[in-house]
Amino acid sequence: MLSLKHDSSKPQKIYLLNYIKIVQVDFGDNFVVLLTNDGHVYVASDDYFWNTKKTFKLLTDINDNNDRFKMIACGTRDLLLLRKDGTVFKSTQTLNSNRIPLKCIELVEGLKNVKLIACGPDHYFALTNREKLYGQSHENDSKPKFFQFPRDSINSRIKDIAFGEYFSLFLLENGELYFCGKDLTNTDIYSSSKLVLGQVERIATTKYSKFALAYSKSSYYVWGKIYKHHWSSFTKLNAKFESFAAVVEKFTPSPLTFDNYDVEFIVGQQKQRILACKFYLKSVSEYFCKMLSGKWLEKDRIIIDSYSYDTYYSYLNKLHCGDKDSIKINANNIGEFTDLAHCYCDQELIGYCKNFIRNDLNEKTIQIYLPIISKYQFDEFNDKLRQITFENLKTLC
Known part of the structure; x- marks a missing residue:
């Protein structure tokens, strides 16, 4: 999608981005998105709908002087943008003057004063300055719905959100870890959050995975399926690991990497x-x-x-x-x-x-x-x- 020749031996320079300070990178199917320090958003894709022409394209329709962004989040096919004033935008598909389908960016109605956004493959969440959480499916055109945790945790702030293939993890400041979505061991769907672990410090998964990882009290926990290994609930691993990536490498021939930021x-x-x-x-x-x-x-x-x-x-x-x-x-x-x-x-x-x-x-x-x-x-x-x-x-x- 960047017109670069394949070379796995070394990184290749992207000269268009020389001297540009990049603060965030995310991706979906067939597209990559960059957020720069000055609030501009660039997209590269080999998908015709984005029409980036084999390079990184500045989203000029939303990147004027009044529209600077502070966070990006990508689903499988969709892009979510958080503007510095707390307004949220998302990508949608439209038709140009020749009736050819293209991607465009539109305002998300009903979301204001947002401070954090997060995207899964087919859904997203937005957290407001008042710690209210709203969620919506990418396929649903209705307004985002308010998402509430059990009453016992109502006063605890959200520390982190992570998405798997068909589920979401919510880590609260008090260390409680909640799960929502398709169960990792059967086909049941949770319509509300379920407490699955306590005293958690960090979590990890990827948007295309069917497993969840947690770190608590100097130990690593795993739930779900990694390659040929299954865990029916969060299970403590007895071996010593240095990172989430080391846990996955232990159980699969194809290691994954995670953001090792803590x-x-x-x-x-x-x-x-x-x-x-x-x-x-x-x-x-x-x-x-x-x-x-x-x-x-x-x-x-x-x-x-x-x-x-x-x-x-x-x-x-x-x-x-x-x-x-x-x-x-x-x-x-x-x-x-x-x-x-x-x-x-x-x-x-x-x-x-x-x-x-x-x-x-x-x-x-x-x-x-x-x-x-x-x-x-x-x-x-x-x-x-x-x-x-x-x-x-x-x-x-």
Whole structure:
């Protein structure tokens, strides 16, 4: 669908997306969707209905200055979009002027102030700012219906939603895990949610799977069918595993991968999301090792309000990818990067900041960098500061 020649030995560049910051990727049958940091949505497909012409196409009919998006979710054939103002859109099929069927994006009536969307193969859910959950089948044109949990859990917030082939999982903040849809062991359909496990920390499945995975109290649980193995209810696995992917690999010749993200950073005034892996951050950063083993140990959602999204995203990208080029320092963000480097005890980043200041420090920029040099006691700049001062005095004389 991208006109690339098959080569399984290495990743291939998609030059159209150079220098574009991608924050979310999802897919359905025959199409892939990307969400960028500036709220634009791109689609690529070999399906004629999308008409993307073998490349990533910007959805221009909804991507004007007033329609910027913060989340995407894909079903088997349909796409769901959450706009920054809490409005939801979905893809539908229409006819163009030549009576040829094409995909278009339309407003979902009856949904406002939504903060999270999630899609299964044939249904989706939307969670509002007031923690109200609404659901609808992709084939149903009626308005989304309010979905309520048992009265005992009514005051607990939803932590995560995961979709299997014909079922949904809802993990609440109190650790209760609810199931809705076709039972994994028979053909019964649950019209309401059913409590299946307690004290759960994380869940996983895929939209084309007939199994569900859960992590609780340092143990992994599995329910359903993986290859030739069956579990009639959530069953604790006695072996030690490092991830959900390792569990699946144990029971099937065709391993699956999952998003191994277990912490979400909410950054800046606009509360933008960055997903990361605790284990990896702890392995590459002394600061994260200390915080994620202490103050942040039990947290999977961390508020970062001291730094902007771009600065924090660049830093986490550097830690995850080892790419120092992701740190793009300029006169406007040097203060943030220097403060972050000192707070997080990152000597490499401190070195980047010092090199930038050293190369850009002159009589015109001294007012920008002098407060930073003084605050963080960069004494190695004293000689250059004296030289600039002497030259200015000489000029005045």
